[in-house]
Amino acid sequence: MPVALREIGTSGIKIKPIGLGGMPLSVSGRPSESEALKVLEIAVGSDLNFIDTADVYCIDEHDIGHNERLIAKALKRYPKNNVTVATKGGLVRPRGAWLTNGSPAHLLRACEASLKSLEIECIDLYYLHAVDDKVPFKDSLEALAALKKSGKIRNIGLSNVTLKQIEYARTILEVAAIQNRCNPLDLGSFQEGIVQYCERNSIAFVAYSPVGGSFQKSRIAEHPVLNKIASSYQANPFQVVLAWLLTKSPNLIAIPGASRVESVSSSAGAMELTLSLEDTNEIDHAFGG
């Protein structure tokens, strides 16, 4: 059965419910360029038509745009691809640290650089990567609105935000997507009502680190309930978690990362997995959801 598509806000851009998170291809511990291109090739070949990136998916300030350039290089090989690429601005990487810079001047410069790295004229979805406490939130939002008005970005997203920040942002601009950390070990966006708010207001909710991220993925891999359920579907615990997340809201899109072809193939395979109600309830119970 074909997988039902999910929309980025009310943009008309419809994508598969599972995309590819590009970060592990470009940060410390990244694979060789040829291996990274293979991962992207498998993603496109598996019909994953949504790739998540950011200017700061790189090693440090001298490497800004690494992930975006890699994606541009990979997609050039498939001129007929229908992949939507979302990127972000608002962080910087001095000596490899992760810091915020949500000043309008930085956001305008960063967006120009992302357009260049991605080799495109307009970005389909551009997020503020994180709110910068040193800059009035209103100023960052107005910079995003200006980028949209000038035709450099089509849709605006916000990442790492609270419900209050989303509500405030919507008084200034149209929010098409929210991207927050969301997995069985971090259910904060459900508990705060953000996922439900997105669903009520036709905003896409993009779950990042959906299988726990590099630090917690082993807890997912080893979880007894997830393993028991996975074996009954001839699947693996990561696929079970992805399939479970997708049941939580029709607006939820999961973007598992991958630095290996096995991981991206496995994530694409999760779209074929339909869990029984009994199994989803058991997972809810196991993680207090």
Ligand SMILES: NC(=O)c1ccc[n+]([C@@H]2O[C@H](COP(=O)([O-])OP(=O)(O)OC[C@H]3O[C@@H](n4cnc5c(N)ncnc54)[C@H](OP(=O)(O)O)[C@@H]3O)[C@@H](O)[C@H]2O)c1
């Ligand atoms: N907005 C933000 O602040 C923010 C923060 C973090 C991440 N993100 C975005 O969200 C994406 C996903 O987050 P993440 O990469 O941190 O964590 P993740 O998606 O939870 O994945 C972590 C690791 O788990 C493995 N994995 C994932 N899916 C798998 C599967 N189906 N089967 C087997 N192994 C699997 C991969 O390992 P291998 O590397 O060994 O293949 C991957 O690198 C990032 O790539 C990035 O695009 C955004």
